[in-house]
Amino acid sequence: MLAQITAHCSFPYRLTFVPNGKHKRNVSGRHLNCHRPFDGPGGDLAHVIGYEEIHFDDDENFHMDGRGVHLVKVAVHEVGHVLGLGHSSTPSSVMYPIYSNPPSSFFELGPEDRQAVQRIYGVCKGSFDVVFDWLYRIWESETNQIKYGYRTFFVRNNIFWVYENRNNRARYGDPSPIATQWAGLPSNLKGLIQYEEDSGSSSVIYTYFFSGERRR
Numbered sequence: 001m002l003a004q005i006t007a008h009c010s011f012p013y014r015l016t017f018v019p020n021g022k023h024k025r026n027v028s029g030r031h032l033n034c035h036r037p038f039d040g041p042g043g044d045l046a047h048v049i050g051y052e053e054i055h056f057d058d059d060e061n062f063h064m065d066g067r068g069v070h071l072v073k074v075a076v077h078e079v080g081h082v083l084g085l086g087h088s089s090t091p092s093s094v095m096y097p098i099y100s101n102p103p104s105s106f107f108e109l110g111p112e113d114r115q116a117v118q119r120i121y122g123v124c125k126g127s128f129d130v131v132f133d134w135l136y137r138i139w140e141s142e143t144n145q146i147k148y149g150y151r152t153f154f155v156r157n158n159i160f161w162v163y164e165n166r167n168n169r170a171r172y173g174d175p176s177p178i179a180t181q182w183a184g185l186p187s188n189l190k191g192l193i194q195y196e197e198d199s200g201s202s203s204v205i206y207t208y209f210f211s212g213e214r215r216r
Helices: 002-010 071-082 111-121
Strands: 046-049 053-056 130-140 145-156 159-164 189-198 203-211
Touching: 046 071, 053 071, 130 189, 130 203
Parallel strands: none
Antiparallel strands: 046 053, 130 145, 145 159, 189 203
16 A cells, blocks of 8 residues: 555655654544544544654545545545645645545546645756657557557656656656666667558558767
């Protein structure tokens, strides 16, 4: 569960969460000398004390698979408070004070939440070694046709980020080493060329990578 929570909260700000080795359990009612007792099922689901401890109400029906109260969503909301975020007036924001179940077991931070964290911790700065679009094909069974798409790669110091255009953000989990995507590529990647060769009955997309120093 910790991996799921940090995946939601660390992107795209490169924040690192380090467990302190202490085991925390859910609590109910008056607990842990906390000045904010829980109120039973419903109401206060969890809260943050001193921007360092998150308490969950053990009377709630927390879950991870679509039943009851979504534990990860509540945890991400509370981590938002730890990071310094206040409540949002936008119902779709994870920082909205009134809980609602996400439409699926997966959810992500919206643009408003990401921008709020960026206002506190800043944005990624600096140039990239190379930026390129990666062309790929998708077979659409509904139309029985091939559809083309692309992903934008940002490369710096042999690591890369993939920008997911449909979500208007970089991919969760990035950056990743170049070797995890293309094993055997030399370092100092400078660009690529892709072209498609169509023989009529079939087609192939060829990709050529370029590396090294540019000659003048």
